[in-house]
Amino acid sequence: MNKNIIKILFSEKEIKKKVKNFSQISFPSNFIFKENEVIYVCLNQISDLNKLQKNFFLFQIGIKLQNFCRKGTYIIKYFGDKSLNEVNFCLGWEVGKYSFDKYKTTERNNNVATLISPFKGQIKKEKEVFFFVRDLINTPANFLGPNEIYEMGRVFLKKSFSSKKISGSELKKKFPLIHAVGKAASKEKMPILCELKSKNTKSKKKIVIIGKGVTFDTGGLNLKTGSGMALMKKDMGGAANCIGLANLIQTSKIDVNITLLIPLVENSVSRDSFRPSDIFKSRDGRFVEIGDTDAEGRLILADAISYACESKPDMIIDMATLTGASRVALGIEVPSFFCNNDQLSMELIEASQETGDPIWQLPLWENYLDQLNSNHADVKNIGNSIFGGAITAALFLKEFVKNQIPWVHVDLMAWSKPNKFSSYEGGEAMGIRALKKLIEKKFA
Ligand code: BES
Ligand code: MG
Ligand code: ZN
Numbered sequence: 001m002n003k004n005i006i007k008i009l010f011s012e013k014e015i016k017k018k019v020k021n022f023s024q025i026s027f028p029s030n031f032i033f034k035e036n037e038v039i040y041v042c043l044n045q046i047s048d049l050n051k052l053q054k055n056f057f058l059f060q061i062g063i064k065l066q067n068f069c070r071k072g073t074y075i076i077k078y079f080g081d082k083s084l085n086e087v088n089f090c091l092g093w094e095v096g097k098y099s100f101d102k103y104k105t106t107e108r109n110n111n112v113a114t115l116i117s118p119f120k121g122q123i124k125k126e127k128e129v130f131f132f133v134r135d136l137i138n139t140p141a142n143f144l145g146p147n148e149i150y151e152m153g154r155v156f157l158k159k160s161f162s163s164k165k166i167s168g169s170e171l172k173k174k175f176p177l178i179h180a181v182g183k184a185a186s187k188e189k190m191p192i193l194c195e196l197k198s199k200n201t202k203s204k205k206k207i208v209i210i211g212k213g214v215t216f217d218t219g220g221l222n223l224k225t226g227s228g229m230a231l232m233k234k235d236m237g238g239a240a241n242c243i244g245l246a247n248l249i250q251t252s253k254i255d256v257n258i259t260l261l262i263p264l265v266e267n268s269v270s271r272d273s274f275r276p277s278d279i280f281k282s283r284d285g286r287f288v289e290i291g292d293t294d295a296e297g298r299l300i301l302a303d304a305i306s307y308a309c310e311s312k313p314d315m316i317i318d319m320a321t322l323t324g325a326s327r328v329a330l331g332i333e334v335p336s337f338f339c340n341n342d343q344l345s346m347e348l349i350e351a352s353q354e355t356g357d358p359i360w361q362l363p364l365w366e367n368y369l370d371q372l373n374s375n376h377a378d379v380k381n382i383g384n385s386i387f388g389g390a391i392t393a394a395l396f397l398k399e400f401v402k403n404q405i406p407w408v409h410v411d412l413m414a415w416s417k418p419n420k421f422s423s424y425e426g427g428e429a430m431g432i433r434a435l436k437k438l439i440e441k442k443f444a
Helices: 012-018 051-069 086-095 120-138 146-156 168-174 176-182 232-250 297-310 324-330 342-355 366-372 389-398 432-443
Strands: 003-009 032-035 038-042 073-079 114-116 161-167 192-198 206-211 213-217 257-267 279-281 287-289 315-320 336-339 407-411
Touching: 003 012, 012 038, 032 051, 038 051, 051 086, 051 342, 073 086, 086 114, 086 120, 120 146, 120 232, 120 432, 146 161, 146 192, 146 213, 146 232, 146 257, 161 168, 168 176, 176 257, 176 279, 176 297, 192 232, 192 297, 206 232, 206 297, 213 232, 213 297, 232 257, 232 315, 232 432, 257 297, 297 315, 297 389, 315 432, 324 336, 324 389, 336 342, 336 389, 342 432, 366 389, 389 407, 407 432
Parallel strands: 003 038, 003 073, 073 114, 206 257, 206 315, 213 257, 315 407
Antiparallel strands: 032 038, 161 192, 192 257, 279 287, 336 407
């Protein structure tokens, strides 16, 4: 087989030595080209960036290069900076092949270029997780309700996880907030709490991973606008990413007990909808007043967090498409995270830099807590200020974390828009490579 050669150059000196048309190189528009049958990728213009951004760009460039090559077989003969994450480049190449065409009846052109990579095994697993997460988010709510997500998760993790589903009157009694949010949905889409536990582990270390699984967020009686609702099939993006994360851990060598908790609801409008001003007794006994039915994610997570704390785990991670405010702060590509433990925060930041999987810390600013005061109950589910919405949402969740159990809350978009490197638009895996690295650092 004829293998095409790729060389990835990082320094100006190196490029001047190897490439003729140095003056024409510009990033991000013209840094990949073919000269004397060799494909050069010239990255001198990103050499001043920090580790996180360089590693992030490598992933994006992998996507772009796959698209540039289109067909044939390729091999990286030279990768000029060993301090960077070459795996990212190869993973980007593979992820760049993704398309969601289950609901397109016309045939598509499936010319794809093959990269011979030394990281084949790892890439294959991570690629499968990316494809799973994206497929799950892209599948619309008329095909994917709570039960379907439960089934998909179970099947994806089947080898080493046992599964349990709590629903109906048991859910109403034990997880009143999850029930309250989900009770307006039609019969087939009734709320459930999905619990998946890893089997066969010897480890005593226990992590609970919680994912917001709102299969569609209309806003409830505080109905969203048309444009506000347009993307809301992705409101189970936290759940999809958590299943992906559990899979990454399961297929790695990290021996740790994982419990996956996924509250699955549709935030719908009907005569059974919960209402603004309703008061519900949460699982942990405190009364919550509903200020806004569109702040539903924090309600379902609160009961799941209470439940998680009862088993006294070593760490709790939750992932949620929780607030528009987090996107206002950091844009759509960078999930925010909140953490009640400084050491853990530092380790997650490092894990993000090493993997090039962006995630950025925002503060659990306690002085905003009284914004959640309620007139008639213990706490309200929205703040009384238009500012700092991602923080007040995180503070609401923190109210349910007991005994200072180390806890990471991730507020993510779970959706990609086209950019200079990729034309893909749709559901996205975000933060899970960084979180997997964190778990590896702490528990492997
Ligand atoms: N699922 C949304 C948050 C969201 C919106 C994430 C757009 C990503 C993109 C969440 O349930 C919600 O509606 N949040 C409200 C909270 C508000 C009512 C306090 C928001 O962010 O506007
Ligand atoms: Mg909402
Ligand atoms: Zn939501």
